Amino acid sequence: MSAEPQAGAYRPDPQIAPLAPWLADPVAAADFPRAGLRFRNQRWAGAVGLGDLTDEDWTQHFARFAPLPGNLPQPLALRYHGHQFQVYNPDIGDGRGFLFAQLRDADGRLLDLGTKGSGQTPWSRFGDGRLTLKGAVREILATELLEAHGVYTSKTFSVIETGEELVRNDEPSPTRSAVLVRLSHGHIRIGSFQRLLALEEKDHMAELVDYCLARFPGSPAPADAPGRDEPAVRLMHQVVERLADMAASYMVSGFVHGVLNTDNMNVTGESFDYGPWRWLPRFDPAFTAAYFDHQGLYAYGRQPGAIHWNCGQLAVALRLLAGSEPLIAALDRFAPLYRAALGRRFCWRLGVEPQGEEADLALFQGAGQYMQQEGLSPDLFHFLHRAGRNPPEGALGDLLRARRPAAAPDDPLGHPFWAEAAPVTNHIDEVERIWSAIADHDDWSPLHDQVAAIRRLGAALGPAPVPAGHGF
Numbered sequence: 001m002s003a004e005p006q007a008g009a010y011r012p013d014p015q016i017a018p019l020a021p022w023l024a025d026p027v028a029a030a031d032f033p034r035a036g037l038r039f040r041n042q043r044w045a046g047a048v049g050l051g052d053l054t055d056e057d058w059t060q061h062f063a064r065f066a067p068l069p070g071n072l073p074q075p076l077a078l079r080y081h082g083h084q085f086q087v088y089n090p091d092i093g094d095g096r097g098f099l100f101a102q103l104r105d106a107d108g109r110l111l112d113l114g115t116k117g118s119g120q121t122p123w124s125r126f127g128d129g130r131l132t133l134k135g136a137v138r139e140i141l142a143t144e145l146l147e148a149h150g151v152y153t154s155k156t157f158s159v160i161e162t163g164e165e166l167v168r169n170d171e172p173s174p175t176r177s178a179v180l181v182r183l184s185h186g187h188i189r190i191g192s193f194q195r196l197l198a199l200e201e202k203d204h205m206a207e208l209v210d211y212c213l214a215r216f217p218g219s220p221a222p223a224d225a226p227g228r229d230e231p232a233v234r235l236m237h238q239v240v241e242r243l244a245d246m247a248a249s250y251m252v253s254g255f256v257h258g259v260l261n262t263d264n265m266n267v268t269g270e271s272f273d274y275g276p277w278r279w280l281p282r283f284d285p286a287f288t289a290a291y292f293d294h295q296g297l298y299a300y301g302r303q304p305g306a307i308h309w310n311c312g313q314l315a316v317a318l319r320l321l322a323g324s325e326p327l328i329a330a331l332d333r334f335a336p337l338y339r340a341a342l343g344r345r346f347c348w349r350l351g352v353e354p355q356g357e358e359a360d361l362a363l364f365q366g367a368g369q370y371m372q373q374e375g376l377s378p379d380l381f382h383f384l385h386r387a388g389r390n391p392p393e394g395a396l397g398d399l400l401r402a403r404r405p406a407a408a409p410d411d412p413l414g415h416p417f418w419a420e421a422a423p424v425t426n427h428i429d430e431v432e433r434i435w436s437a438i439a440d441h442d443d444w445s446p447l448h449d450q451v452a453a454i455r456r457l458g459a460a461l462g463p464a465p466v467p468a469g470h471g472f
Contacts (some may be wrong), residue, residue: 005263005461010049012070015110015215022204024076024190027093029096030119032179034163035063038133038444039140044155044183047105062181064159065118071101082191082263085297090198092191093261096130100186100236105234110215112187113157116180130166133159134175135275135437136383137447141434143182144454145426149253150348150464152246154272155183166451170291172369177258185270188212190239190310191263193317199291199410202320209235209321217471219244219303222333229327232318235267240311241469242269244334247304248341252349252364254280254378260298260306262313269469280378281427283371308334341468348465351387351414352403363399370396380429380467383423387412417460424453 008247016023037055045051050068055419060066067073081090101113116139117131141332146153158181165174188208194204209231218238221228225237246269250257257264258276266272278289285301293299298306311334315327343360346367347353354360370392371381374391384390387405389412391397405412413419434450437443467470 003074003458005044006106006112007046007051008104009050010069011236012068013102013110014070014072014103015301016076016099017072019207022201023208024078024094024099024124027077027121028117029065029075029098029115029179030162032063032162032164034161034176034345035059035102036161036163037063037158038136038161038178039447040443041157041183044157048103048111048183049269058158059160062158063162063179064466065097065100065115065416068103068113068407071103075100075115075118078121078187079123079195080189080191080263081195082189082261083131083194084263085293085308086309088194088382089280090195090398091123091125095124096121096122097144100181109185109472112184114182114184115184117162117177118179121281128166130162130164130177131180132166132168132171133161133438134171136178137178137433137435137438139182139274140278140279140447141426141431141450141454144451145279145424145457146255146271147464148218148255148454148458149249149255150461151249151255151436152185152270152467154270157181180270184266184272185268186212186216187266189263190265190267190317191261192267193314194262194268197317197320200320205317205320206231207456209318212267213238216470218469219471225326225413226329227322229457230322230326232321233326233330236318236327236395237324237333238316238469239267239269239314240330241310241337242267242306242335242467243307244337245269245341245468246271247307248338248345250303251300251342251344252378254283254300256280256287256289257298257303258298260294260303262310265307265310265314266313269467273379278428281383282375282377283368283378285368289412304338308338318422329445332366343380345465347406349382350385351406351412352400353406355403363403365379366396366399368376370394377427379423379427379429386418387414389413414462415460417456424450424457426450426454 077098079092097115120129140156143156162177165179167173221237227233264273276290287300346364388400388403391400405415434446437446
């Protein structure tokens, strides 16, 4: 997949409609008092054939939620269960969002347009179904930098300010409100399967497995894998491969998601649902993003284990359709797949040629030890040592000097970005600076400047590694 999305025609394809009677609830969007367009992701709008919409039409579709032509006639709030901080919760679902439309991009992928902050649904419980404007700004920043870092992530497609004042316990209130639309590769979660297990809906689970295999095609299981031709086993292999790759991409990015619950795990392996995220201000395996994660369950260094645990919950759910042995065999692939992805992705971000899994993992581990010793963030480390430049004294320097740049020898850095004064970061002080300009002065220029800088970084890093476990 290229770093820059390719323009395509509008191709509506609401594939989820036959599953909707048991997978979702039809809902209506809230009637917001105003609709001020704040962010429009034009490059991804072009990829799905919506780049020519006028701002007025954009607002009608992504604030008033008038149906797109040939698409879902009414939004759908998806039903699912999930482990939240590894405690099972059957009382969740899309509580402040819904699936608005499905369509194809230029590569033929089936994509969803889903919302956040679009109003109450049957799954809202005691929530108001709204989103703070600050939460929307944070999601723009998270998805843009993750995309630049090569993480397979949802895209923030649209943010529209809605004119309501919201009260929140964890930030100054009242605060401004927004509705966000994200473009993502499906919204089927591990929690979707957990719900069907809890309700013992075997036929529906088989139907959902078939839907995922057909709409999100992936790699075949290894030739010696037991039960490799069973649909549930095939899906398990694909999800394990995708999520092992996602875990590695977080670690290379220096990103801490914060809430790696099973209802936040997309079976496509695409990262999504950004709440209390952080990037490491300095390399620290114990660093957590969520202030309420008192035990450090989802700390930076524990993220691969948490994602592996979530894959185990998918295996438990799929026991409704398949035996334990083939599902466990698929689950056991997580660790080697993760190690391979970690080396591949680390070399890509550092801009050096790989030397094999063992050597690449040694480089990653050596870099982590060096960053921890020197108090560096991954952003600064990768900026200072891009293509192996500026090798420090000691063991890490020896490892870097043994590497060849991935770019041409006569231009190892390959982009003027690497000659700038400092790396682009989304550390918390930068996020708060950007938000303060909006909150205090309604000045959006720092956000626009940050998005432009992040996209320059993406161009400098070049085409991202192809996400693992897919058919594209």
